[in-house]
Amino acid sequence: MSLSNYTQEKQTALFESTGAFFAFSNEQLAEKKKEGVTYVSLGAGLIAPKDNAKALIEGLEKITAEGIKQDLEENGKEKIIDRELANYECYYTGDPSDCIEALEPYGITREEVLARL
Template identity: 55%
Template sequence: MSLQNYLNTPMGILYSEMGAFFSFSSEQFNKKKVENTIYVSLGAGLLVPKCNVKSFIEEFDKIKDAAIKQDIEDNGIDAIILRELSNYECFYTGEIEDCVEALKCYSITETQIYTVFNFHRE
């Protein structure tokens, strides 16, 4: 299980409630837009009605924080680190930088990651 698994359902609800959607072309945008609504891009193709941007960001942060907390409770820090080391193929490359970047939102330190990396390295 990854952080994304914890985010999927609540984020889907948030998108629906806030009128947010992903669009990567004019055709997609035209299918999903609501007339007379101004949209703001939040990056990576995510569009949110301008009137909902502040609320969307606040709710997104709450959802992300709750998902991280649940991931830690369910899996523990070491298992999360090991999962991300594997996801980023750190044992293959011998480098942990991508894992360090991915786990910044968890407030996991580089030292913690190195400890798990060195323990599990063959």
């Protein structure tokens, strides 16, 4: 279980409705782009029609916020912290930095993460 379990379907639907796609090479971009549409790169390979970029960003932010809310309601902070400590292999590396950063949008503090190590 992870945040993507709560967001993936909604994100996919948003990508489809806004004409967004991922492209990691010029060949992929050429394959997916449509004639007469101006595209912008939103980072991490995400490409969107310029006219839909703002709606896409706002939609992704809303989907993420809703997913975090649902995750917290269903799992609670402690289970989420434990899950992410395991996902980032913090028990092996001894470095919880990535986990702490990933949980910031949840409103979970560094101290809360360190208390679960």
